[in-house]
Amino acid sequence: MAMVPDGAQYSDDGQWWWDGENWQPVSGAGDGGGGAPAGAASFDFDSNGLLVSAEESPVPSAGEKLKVSFSVCNMGTAAGSAHVTLYIDGSDTGINWDSPELQPGQCTAPSDGYLHDVPVQTEGRHTFEVKADPPGPYGGSATNEIDVGAPES
Secondary structure, X not given: OOOOOOOXXXXXXXXXXXXXXXXXXXXXXXXXXXXXOOOOOOEXXXXXXXXXXXXXXXXXXXXXXXXXXXXXXXXXXXXXXOEEEEEEOOEEEEEEEEXXXXXOOOEEOOOOOOEEEEOOOOOEEEEEEEEEEOEOOOOOEEEEEEEEEOOOO
């Protein structure tokens, strides 16, 4: 287990510190005193949050396929997998992703970094949200509001 450097960012529950890439357990936190991990897995998104991009152009335009990017981290005290669901403007899109099993402090993203085939949107402001189940101490969600431009001609 690594030593926690001075000035490290701690999780709200004080059991984890951020090493710049992954959450690491604070010495003695969450080990339950035995050989097997105690507790349960829980998931939050890394500090990059949720990125929404167009599949084939530099900016999202009305009627264009989109993709989303995120990284989910196990903030719990036991190994487990996250079930992530994408919502747009409060509605479930039916797009889901299941992470591989992650140990506490580990993070991962979809295989090429994106969930593809996000439904096309109309011109205007839209709210995209991903929710992880089971949720972590930060609520297990990440949100991004984007402005979808006029259709490209």
